[in-house]
Amino acid sequence: MNKQKKEYTNQEKYVRNYKKNRRIILFSQIALVFVFIGVWELFSSVGILDEFLFSKPSAIVKLLAQYIKTNEIFKHVGISLYETLLGLIIGTSLGILLAIGLWFSKTLTKILDPFLVVLNALPKTALAPILIIWAGTGIKGIVVVSISLSLVMTIISAHNFFAHVDEDKLKMLKSFHASKFQILTKLVLPSNVANLLSIIKINIGMAWVGVIVGEFLVSRFGIGYLVVYGGQVFKLDLVMMGVFVLAILAYLMYLIVTIFEKYYRKKR
Amino acid sequence: MENEIEFKNVCKSFYSLKGETHVLQNMNFTIKKGEIVAIVGPSGCGKSTLLNLISGLIKPDQGTIQISKKVGYMFQKDNLLEWRTVYKNITLGPEIKKIKVDNKHIDTLLEKYGLSEFKFHYPKELSGGMRQRVALLRTLVLDPDILLLDEPFSSLDYQTKITVQDDIYKIIKETQKTTILVTHDITEAIAMANRVLVLTKRPSTIKAVFDIQLDLKEEKTPFLARNSAKFKDYFNLIWEALDIHE
Numbered sequence: 001m002n003k004q005k006k007e008y009t010n011q012e013k014y015v016r017n018y019k020k021n022r023r024i025i026l027f028s029q030i031a032l033v034f035v036f037i038g039v040w041e042l043f044s045s046v047g048i049l050d051e052f053l054f055s056k057p058s059a060i061v062k063l064l065a066q067y068i069k070t071n072e073i074f075k076h077v078g079i080s081l082y083e084t085l086l087g088l089i090i091g092t093s094l095g096i097l098l099a100i101g102l103w104f105s106k107t108l109t110k111i112l113d114p115f116l117v118v119l120n121a122l123p124k125t126a127l128a129p130i131l132i133i134w135a136g137t138g139i140k141g142i143v144v145v146s147i148s149l150s151l152v153m154t155i156i157s158a159h160n161f162f163a164h165v166d167e168d169k170l171k172m173l174k175s176f177h178a179s180k181f182q183i184l185t186k187l188v189l190p191s192n193v194a195n196l197l198s199i200i201k202i203n204i205g206m207a208w209v210g211v212i213v214g215e216f217l218v219s220r221f222g223i224g225y226l227v228v229y230g231g232q233v234f235k236l237d238l239v240m241m242g243v244f245v246l247a248i249l250a251y252l253m254y255l256i257v258t259i260f261e262k263y264y265r266k267k268r
Numbered sequence: 269m270e271n272e273i274e275f276k277n278v279c280k281s282f283y284s285l286k287g288e289t290h291v292l293q294n295m296n297f298t299i300k301k302g303e304i305v306a307i308v309g310p311s312g313c314g315k316s317t318l319l320n321l322i323s324g325l326i327k328p329d330q331g332t333i334q335i336s337k338k339v340g341y342m343f344q345k346d347n348l349l350e351w352r353t354v355y356k357n358i359t360l361g362p363e364i365k366k367i368k369v370d371n372k373h374i375d376t377l378l379e380k381y382g383l384s385e386f387k388f389h390y391p392k393e394l395s396g397g398m399r400q401r402v403a404l405l406r407t408l409v410l411d412p413d414i415l416l417l418d419e420p421f422s423s424l425d426y427q428t429k430i431t432v433q434d435d436i437y438k439i440i441k442e443t444q445k446t447t448i449l450v451t452h453d454i455t456e457a458i459a460m461a462n463r464v465l466v467l468t469k470r471p472s473t474i475k476a477v478f479d480i481q482l483d484l485k486e487e488k489t490p491f492l493a494r495n496s497a498k499f500k501d502y503f504n505l506i507w508e509a510l511d512i513h514e
């Protein structure tokens with residue numbers, strides 16, 4: 001393209017505008033983070049915020065650096081991540097499997113419907129102590145709490161997606177005498193990939209909540225433990241560091257699913 | 269010629285807690301090999317139900333339906349699966365029936381219907397007319413002897429509709445398929461069919477049958493059919509039989 005030419009075609013203008021808009025959004029996001037951290041740091045330093053209650057960014061970073069240096073952070077991150085992944089994978093896949101089971105039988109779905117609704121309404125975090133007593137303390141109990149948070153909702157929403165698959169496409173497959181299993185693999189599942197990914201996204205949050213609650217209760221390791229311990233000994237730096245690490249981890253997991261989503265969208 | 273489809277006293281109702289919907293009442297007709305039969309009738313009178321019965325998707329309450337051959341069903345919506353390429357959509361039938369596909373045959377079909385370039389494209393990249401042709405190919409790949417078309421052109425814009433009608437008519441004639449075409453469009457029925465069945469309101473029976481003879485000089489195509497002097501007469505006859513204000 002001729003660089004001396006100053007006139008842009010409408011298409012070029014559109015692309016430039018689009019890119020400019022993207023840059024503005026990204027810049028604003030980064031600016032927001034920096035302003036937030038800057039104001040926090042400043043207010044804590046000059047005493048507008050009580051440092052003892054609110055901690056401050058530089059102290060948090062210092063503490064994090066120390067934890068990284070001693071490799072201690074990796075122990076906590078490792079165990080929490082392990083528990084969360086287990087909870088997420090088991091909760092989501094079990095939920096989807098059970099939803100598929102329900103999809104096979106309308107009558108069974110109707111029978112179980114009220115029970116699922118009630119189970120879903122139970123205050124799972126409040127019941128966590130009992131779950132841990134049943135499942136055993138340690139990783140097992142924590143993973144069970146994590147699963148309990150996402151399982152029922154996964155069953156309900158996945159089944160709802162499966163049951164509302166396009167009627168006309170269903171008829172088309174039936175006109176080829178497709179079996180119920182073929183309808184599942186050739187229509188129901190592939191048409192719901194995007195929906196299942198969004199369920200996974202929601203479950204990432206749920207699995208983390210479950211793990212943190214579990215660690216609150218019984219663990220001596222993990223991010224949840226760090227946060228609780230920090231609170232008990234009034235080390236707010238530690239609490240904030242835990243929350244910060246947690247946010248990063250949850251975001252990274254979310255990002256991975258988003259990448260899958262993008263790849264999937266591109267494909268079709 | 270032999271009968272390919274035979275309805276004898278067929279009755280069909282649907283049941284729900286609110287009550288019975290009596291759809292078909294004593295349907296009797298036969299369709300011979302190679303015929304193109306159009307079915308017109310008021311909305312909701314049971315035209316789709318009739319095709320569903322022929323395809324075996326549902327069973328009649330009373331009476332018998334005899335079908336000697338394989339049936340292919342094409343719907344108003346193309347129902348292409350967006351996550352499959354054109355090729356994968358076309359081979360869906362064989363895949364379900366676990367029949368090996370003859371790729372050469374598919375390539376010639378794609379070539380013939382102007383879709384070769386799009387073999388590995390996804391449905392969203394195709395125009396409405398192309399999508400409808402892909403849907404037809406998906407039905408034709410299993411080589412059915414009887415073709416059921418349920419308002420296959422109603423989602424197309426007028427110009428596309430006229431060309432796709434010609435395309436599909438040609439395909440039907442070349443492959444000598446027995447065809448039942450359900451439509452709301454009287455002109456389409458006359459242009460495509462050699463026989464038009466008019467149904468009554470629910471519970472529906474056959475109200476009138478018209479053998480379409482347009483006396484064309486050239487070989488018939490749906491487009492040329494519209495020029496026939498007798499076209500308007502048939503239109504008026506069918507319009508009267510439909511009796512919208514009844």
Ligand SMILES: Nc1ncnc2c1ncn2[C@@H]1O[C@H](COP(=O)(O)OP(=O)(O)OP(=O)(O)O)[C@@H](O)[C@H]1O
Nearest residue numbers: 282283289291309310311312313314315316317318
């Ligand atoms: N599976 C079903 N269960 C209950 N009722 C049905 C079912 N299928 C069709 N019906 C009813 O049967 C009647 C005829 O339906 P059908 O779809 O055959 O009509 P149609 O002539 O194809 O209508 P249209 O011209 O609108 O396509 C309608 O009243 C419809 O509500």
Ligand SMILES: [Mg+2]
Nearest residue numbers: 315316317418
């Ligand atoms: Mg219909």
